[in-house]
Amino acid sequence: EAAVTQSPRNKVAVTGGKVTLSCNQTNNHNNMYWYRQDTGHGLRLIHYSYGAGSTEKGDIPDGYKASRPSQENFSLILELATPSQTSVYFCASGDDLLVNTLYFGAGTRLSVL
Amino acid sequence: AQKVTQTQTSISVVEKTTVTMDCVYETRDSSYFLFWYKQTASGEIVFLIRQDSYKKENATVGHYSLNFQKPKSSIGLIITATQIEDSAVYFCAMRENTGKLTFGDGTVLTVKP
Numbered sequence: 311e312a313a314v315t316q317s318p319r320n321k322v323a324v325t326g327g328k329v330t331l332s333c334n335q336t337n338n339h340n341n342m343y344w345y346r347q348d349t350g351h352g353l354r355l356i357h358y359s360y361g362a363g364s365t366e367k368g369d370i371p372d373g374y375k376a377s378r379p380s381q382e383n384f385s386l387i388l389e390l391a392t393p394s395q396t397s398v399y400f401c402a403s404g405d406d407l408l409v410n411t412l413y414f415g416a417g418t419r420l421s422v423l
Numbered sequence: 424a425q426k427v428t429q430t431q432t433s434i435s436v437v438e439k440t441t442v443t444m445d446c447v448y449e450t451r452d453s454s455y456f457l458f459w460y461k462q463t464a465s466g467e468i469v470f471l472i473r474q475d476s477y478k479k480e481n482a483t484v485g486h487y488s489l490n491f492q493k494p495k496s497s498i499g500l501i502i503t504a505t506q507i508e509d510s511a512v513y514f515c516a517m518r519e520n521t522g523k524l525t526f527g528d529g530t531v532l533t534v535k536p
Binding site for chain 2: 341350358400410417
């Protein structure tokens with residue numbers, strides 16, 4: 311069964327609305343990540359976390375917040391969604407800080423109209 | 424800042440042949456980890472293989488192997504006896520000291536009958 315689960319899988323939002331993307335992992339990994347992927351581009355890091363209660367800014371954090379209330383759950387929050395945030399979002403968990411092989415969720419396709 | 428570059432946007436090969444995908448990286452770290460991930464047509468992203476910078480021998484997993492040339496900051500992915508189902512996007516990534524993974528923009532591999 312999937313060890314990293316994202317919800318929803320698809321989301322249509324209106325400009326200016328609030329969007330929350332959720333991620334749950336059963337790997338018992340300390341590290342969790344949110345990436346976005348745009349057509350023709352690789353994965354760009356938005357926020358990440360080293361454990362419950364911690365969040366860190368990635369390379370493109372503007373317009374996004376993150377929340378890690380527990381080891382298993384990591385959310386990405388768009389307080390005021392904009393069309394430029396239309397993308398595919400991937401959550402991942404990392405096995406340990408030293409090596410950090412990532413295990414990805416299936417992705418969430420977000421469209422902001 | 425750490426950087427990962429994949430210069431080949433796309434590659435097309437005939438099945439059962441060998442393909443090499445290039446990746447070069449920039450880092451100031453003396454010890455680091457390099458990864459290759461595969462993204463299938465369904466969007467699923469899976470870990471393929473890893474190279475630890477302090478190891479001289481090239482990593483091999485199944486029909487995937489790496490060509491690690493440390494002086495050139497290069498980590499090529501070699502797929503032998505390619506199959507149709509190897510068609511996918513392949514991402515090179517490098518672990519930073521912070522634990523973050525920086526990804527390249529990917530190489531699209533098409534394997535034709």
